[in-house]
Amino acid sequence: GAVVSQHPSWVICKSGTSVKIECRSLDFQATTMFWYRQFPKQSLMLMATSNEGSKATYEQGVEKDKFLINHASLTLSTLTVTSAHPEDSSFYICSARVPGVNTEAFFGQGTRLTVV
């Protein structure tokens, strides 16, 4: 199957700093990628839809100025958590679909963010 890779797998940062997470589609081009957040023992929550060459679409309640998304190419989307606080500590996961009708989604391995 197609491969979606996230980097880093885990990161620890100090409160007030910013952290960038990369999501790459390794063997296909993805015009749309999705970013999720998952807290312990909970399901994935969709944060935003990342669109290549245009602005991301954020879900209700997600602060677009705090979670900056850039989709500069067909194989790379980045999520930057700005001015991180301990409550931003979570498991962040990206996803992309192989172009086509009714295709499945492929997910990155996730990034564990801990803000201290």
Next chain:
Amino acid sequence: DAKTTQPNSMESNEEEPVHLPCNHSTISGTDYIHWYRQLPSQGPEYVIHGLTSNVNNRMASLAIAEDRKSSTLILHRATLRDAAVYYCILRAIIQGAQKLVFGQGTRLTINP
């Protein structure tokens, strides 16, 4: 958004079949039924999807009710590596984008 309902948890024994149910009574005619699973500390993994007919692949089978208001994921012979949270999702087209909105899923435990 059309929603799905799954049992919070299920338990089975190794090498036995597992039937994971999902109710989606508000499904629309164009919604595909997707199943993903998530192992601990990993991103979700695609399992199978279908529209109306039953589907089989190397991982599992998907049985879809005739009225499409429910479906069942079948793992024919469970192994310990199948222990995961299984999500039944209706792929919805929202504002032109095909989104996958996750519910709570079923936590499957496999006993040796």
